[in-house]
Amino acid sequence: MSKPRTIIEKIWDQHLVAENPGAPALIYIDLHLVHEVTSPQAFSGLRERGLKVRRPDLTFGTVDHSSPTHSFSLPILDTVAETQINQFEKNCTEFGIPHFGYKHEKQGIVHVIGPEHGLTQPGMTVVCGDSHTATHGAFGALAFGIGTSQVEHVLATQCLLQQKSQTYEVRVDGTLKPGVSAKDIILALIAKIGIGGGTGCVFEFTGSAIRSLSMEERMTVCNMAIEAGARAGLIAPDETTFEFLKGRTYAPKGADWDAAVERWKQLPTDPGATYDKSVTIDADALEPMITFGTNPGMGMPISGHIPDPASYSDPLERDSLIKALQYMNLEAGKPLTGQPVNVVFVGSCTNSRMSDLRAAASVLKGRKVAPGVRMMVVPGSQIIKRQAEAEGLDKVFKEAGADWREAGCSMCIAMNGDQLSPGEYSVSTSNRNFEGRQGKGGRTFLASPLTAAASAVTGKVTDVRSLS
Amino acid sequence: MAKFTTLESKFVSMGIDNIDTDQIIPARFLKTISKAGLGDQLFYDWRYEADGSPKADFILNQEASKSKAVLLAGDNFGCGSSREHAPWALTQYGFRAVISTSFADIFKGNSLKNGLLPIVVPKDIQDWLFANPDSTVKIDLASQTLTIADGRSVTFPVDPFMKHCLLEGVDELGYILQQGPAIEAFEAKRVGSLNTLA
Ligand code: SF4
Numbered sequence: 001m002s003k004p005r006t007i008i009e010k011i012w013d014q015h016l017v018a019e020n021p022g023a024p025a026l027i028y029i030d031l032h033l034v035h036e037v038t039s040p041q042a043f044s045g046l047r048e049r050g051l052k053v054r055r056p057d058l059t060f061g062t063v064d065h066s067s068p069t070h071s072f073s074l075p076i077l078d079t080v081a082e083t084q085i086n087q088f089e090k091n092c093t094e095f096g097i098p099h100f101g102y103k104h105e106k107q108g109i110v111h112v113i114g115p116e117h118g119l120t121q122p123g124m125t126v127v128c129g130d131s132h133t134a135t136h137g138a139f140g141a142l143a144f145g146i147g148t149s150q151v152e153h154v155l156a157t158q159c160l161l162q163q164k165s166q167t168y169e170v171r172v173d174g175t176l177k178p179g180v181s182a183k184d185i186i187l188a189l190i191a192k193i194g195i196g197g198g199t200g201c202v203f204e205f206t207g208s209a210i211r212s213l214s215m216e217e218r219m220t221v222c223n224m225a226i227e228a229g230a231r232a233g234l235i236a237p238d239e240t241t242f243e244f245l246k247g248r249t250y251a252p253k254g255a256d257w258d259a260a261v262e263r264w265k266q267l268p269t270d271p272g273a274t275y276d277k278s279v280t281i282d283a284d285a286l287e288p289m290i291t292f293g294t295n296p297g298m299g300m301p302i303s304g305h306i307p308d309p310a311s312y313s314d315p316l317e318r319d320s321l322i323k324a325l326q327y328m329n330l331e332a333g334k335p336l337t338g339q340p341v342n343v344v345f346v347g348s349c350t351n352s353r354m355s356d357l358r359a360a361a362s363v364l365k366g367r368k369v370a371p372g373v374r375m376m377v378v379p380g381s382q383i384i385k386r387q388a389e390a391e392g393l394d395k396v397f398k399e400a401g402a403d404w405r406e407a408g409c410s411m412c413i414a415m416n417g418d419q420l421s422p423g424e425y426s427v428s429t430s431n432r433n434f435e436g437r438q439g440k441g442g443r444t445f446l447a448s449p450l451t452a453a454a455s456a457v458t459g460k461v462t463d464v465r466s467l468s
Numbered sequence: 469m470a471k472f473t474t475l476e477s478k479f480v481s482m483g484i485d486n487i488d489t490d491q492i493i494p495a496r497f498l499k500t501i502s503k504a505g506l507g508d509q510l511f512y513d514w515r516y517e518a519d520g521s522p523k524a525d526f527i528l529n530q531e532a533s534k535s536k537a538v539l540l541a542g543d544n545f546g547c548g549s550s551r552e553h554a555p556w557a558l559t560q561y562g563f564r565a566v567i568s569t570s571f572a573d574i575f576k577g578n579s580l581k582n583g584l585l586p587i588v589v590p591k592d593i594q595d596w597l598f599a600n601p602d603s604t605v606k607i608d609l610a611s612q613t614l615t616i617a618d619g620r621s622v623t624f625p626v627d628p629f630m631k632h633c634l635l636e637g638v639d640e641l642g643y644i645l646q647q648g649p650a651i652e653a654f655e656a657k658r659v660g661s662l663n664t665l666a
Contacts, residue, residue, distance in 0.1 A: 018650040023629045026644060037498075041502060044504075057662070058664065059664060156644075
């Protein structure tokens with residue numbers, strides 16, 4: 001009998017093209033997603049070498065990072081960004097890559113549109129020149145971010161040189177309490193194992209709490225695997241996965257669908273397979289989470305108190321906490337609830353899908369964004385935008401005083417005009433709170449859409465469960 | 469990628485520790501759509517006046533520097549972001565190797581992917597080189613040795629696969645392209661493929 005394997009090992013084994021002594025393994029890529037910021041030099045590289053895209057049929061592009069999210073009736077103000085967007089569309093057209101350009105009716109954040117159109121499927125290897133590619137792991141795909149050279153490698157050969165990662169089981173059992181969401185699971189994991197805790201590993205999220213998550217929630221969990229240092233994170237496919245995929249544009253149809261489901265059912269980890277590492281999280285004990293510092297690992301339950309650097313024994317950790325609290329201008333030992341905020345951002349590939357928008361709207365309905373607070377709600381794609389409008393969510397946001405925008409990365413990365421001013425505080429549903437990530441000098445608290453919306457209403461960091 | 473076997477060159481000295489990628493190539497140049505011109509933007513904020521004219525006293529603007537293929541730098545060279553624009557800018561200027569006591573990890577990986585050899589040397593060798601800025605260094609990749617003008621040789625570490633790529637003049641892409649038959653054989657066995665063109 002063959003050795004029991006994890007889903008991670010199965011996907012790896014199925015994609016091994018060559019293993020030559022003295023070189024990393026060569027693996028095949030089933031889906032390559034491209035966007036405007038990390039691809040232009042890769043396309044130029046192809047031109048210089050006279051190469052074409054080997055498999056345009058396994059490649060898909062969209063603009064998201066540098067495209068503005070203000071109304072399409074306004075011109076793009078940043079001419080450098082405009083050139084980058086135009087060049088991307090030219091590159092895709094020249095090399096025969098299907099894509100959604102600026103203002104396309106299906107354009108959106110690369111990690112939102114992949115699943116939305118059924119491009120992302122179980123058992124695939126998926127890469128993109130963006131570190132949050134792990135999002136696609138929600139479908140039981142091995143999905144990870146790559147650099148620009150590697151974008152060129154995949155365009156030219158559909159293959160990538162890779163060292164095999166270790167396997168890491170993240171087991172989440174139990175039931176989430178009201179007010180606690182998928183975002184809180186992943187923030188709790190990162191707070192628990194640290195931003196380097198998953199280095200060299202691929203996570204498999206398992207357990208009853210993970211099984212009961214919707215596909216959108218699973219994407220939120222996998223999205224931030226990279227913030228714990230992991231190369232990727234995935235969840236074995238099940239009926240929830242198949243149900244989500246069935247009928248989507250690029251999902252298999254008819255007899256192909258049945259055959260695909262049969263193959264996908266072989267993917268889950270075999271009984272008796274072992275992982276290199278593991279950790280468990282008790283879903284029943286989770287509270288809404290929020291970050292207080294300048295990396296995603298500096299997080300705590302929202303009812304907690306900001307840790308005191310004096311309580312840290314490791315001098316390097318102590319120094320980084322001191323530096324973080326200085327940057328954030330926060331005091332050790334104090335609660336974070338009640339901290340005034342200037343901006344609330346609901347969006348990004350972590351939390352910009354229908355369920356995220358519905359969650360935010362459920363809090364905002366019949367309430368107002370606090371005076372002086374700027375709230376931006378940025379849907380992950382044009383399709384989500386239209387669906388939210390069909391459900392009347394845009395009205396809820398607008399009536400509350402929030403800004404309802406076009407799809408894109410927006411204030412997650414602040415290279416498209418949406419950004420914090422120096423010193424401003426935001427509660428943000430995105431994934432990175434590094435110094436300056438949301439604008440030079442800006443200060444970010446990462447949290448769930450529920451927490452973000454509750455904080456918008458009061459103008460202060462707020463536990464959604466405390467709203468009457 | 470050009471082959472890297474041996475190199476004999478004078479070097480440009482930049483005796484500063486922790487030169488980060490924002491200094492090597494400032495962030496505002498990342499919205500560029502090409503690698504072209506990055507060589508001229510290398511160390512931009514140190515190299516040019518506010519009006520864009522070159523600072524005559526900055527070392528990279530001196531005529532003699534332009535023929536030198538080696539950069540000698542302080543500790544922890546290349547720290548900061550993962551931008552590949554940093555090694556692109558350095559190689560476009562004409563550098564083939566950087567000597568330092570240490571390099572940031574990501575920068576090191578990105579450099580090797582772009583034909584730029586990061587050479588880690590002991591402190592005393594670095595000090596001697598800074599004290600003898602007009603000397604010549606000899607680099608032999610096959611034996612992983614650096615020889616300085618007083619006759620001393622030191623060995624430096626290189627990842628074996630990347631060493632192979634540099635010696636053969638194949639970059640990673642060149643190597644993958646050589647695997648064409650294996651890729652075709654793999655493709656012939658694939659079932660249930662996606663088709664984004666459908
Ligand atoms: S939303 Fe943020 S993290 Fe996601 S792809 Fe865009 S910039 Fe990257």
